[in-house]
Amino acid sequence: MVKVSNGKSLPQPMRLYLSVDKLSVQKQEMCPFDTNELGDENVPGENEIRIVKIIRDENTGLGLSIKGGAEHSLPIMISQIFKDQAADKTGKLFVGDAIIKVNGEMIVHCTHDEAVNILRNAGDLIMLTVKYYRAATPFLKKEEKGKDGNDIKSGSDKTNSTNNKTLTLSKKWVDVTVVPLTMGYVTRYIYGTDKLRPNGFEIYGLNCIKSGIIFCDTPAILSQWLKYISDNISTLIQLEIRMYNRFCSAAERIEFMGWVNEGIRQKTLEINIWNAYELKFFAIKGSEVYFFENPPLKADDWAECGSVYKLYESQLKIIKETDVYDERQHCLLFTAVGNVVKYLSIETRQELLKMENAWNTSLCSAVRRLKEVKYIVNVGKPRVPAEFKIDWNYGYSLRDTQANGCIWRYRYSQLKGSSDDGISSLKLLFRDEKTGGIETREFESSSLELILYNMLAFAGSKFSLVDSKYSHPII
Structure with missing residues (x-):
């Protein structure tokens, strides 16, 4: 258990679930659960969060009905999809889908009427973020419509029964955010600064997905999470490197990839002050060094990189802890022909040593090829x-x-x-x-x-x- 904040609100109790390639930030919610055995249907996976685009029909609207709401301690569920109307035409929405967001706006804590109003006023092009609840589907399909076709009835015991199908409410951990760890980055620093978060860290994934600020109760727990997450990220990057190197010559092999923070020089001052930082993706490939704004995901990204330097026309020097300019640890100075100077910081000493070893190995190979x-x-x-x-x-x-x-x-x-x-x-x-x-x-x-x-x-x-x-x- 940890506490998570978006940086604006107070930290809330949540749970972290770490798998090989992703980290899920989860919270407990009251969710419908069917106590009867369910048949198989051609529907999405139970934990799959999807984004579906609907174009509203000017005559028939969205073509769906909803049930549930905060007043019933239930999520907003799609209870009916009308044939040949907007929702049905997408082919991607199902009875049993819980609507999490409407055009990026969270509605999980909305009442039924609030959710109806949000959907009615969402415009002609609507992006629904949904998650499928398999256990609720039989109940929703069998439940008789309320007077407006959208309501769901709930007794004081929060249980409904129809045709011997029983829907109960139970506490369940549901995903709030899922951060992919491939090419991911974990940091203790407050973004863009040299200040460490006390007992806190944040994870950045591809496509600007962020975990939020995660706070641990003790330094020991923090250290464990950082190690487990960093190890998984490192393993996934090494896998990407091996897959790429299978199809390239020895002269084009990738030796290192990883995130660094590049210090921004304060040009208005006569002395070097580097305590503002930008995140860069650093790579050593063949005889060249690359600084990317975003990780290279396809072959063309390497050719389009705007900051490329020859290894034998540059130098990488580890800065002693006594010589660093600010509160950042594990710092390096990168210089290259053309008066290029980059002050870099890496999150862990282990990653720093990996980079140094890759640099020395690649430089030696590059020089021997150059002759x-x-x-x-x-x-x-x-x-x-x-x-x-x-x-x-x-x-x-x-x-x-x-x-x-x-x-x-x-x-x-x-x-x-x-x-x-x-x-x-x-x-x-x-x-x-x-x-x-x-x-x-x-x-x-x-x-x-x-x-x-x-x-x-x-x-x-x-x-x-x-x-x-x-x-x-x-x-």
């Missing part, structure tokens, strides 16, 4: 063009483009330091293997930023094969 990069640079005085190459197997080299000869070459392990002016000039310090002395190599390039990111990617990937904890300290 080498070359840039035209200017060296010497006066400046003359040369070709600077970063090679996966051999390291760094500079070649004279006119004489077609090698000017110098060093392995990755020989690079001991570097400095640049942030514009075009780069100075590299290499240790000579024979003398042990430091040799300085300088050149200029209009692609300085790109060269630095590539050097970091190649060297970092090379050394991570030897030491998985290696981080490049000199670029």
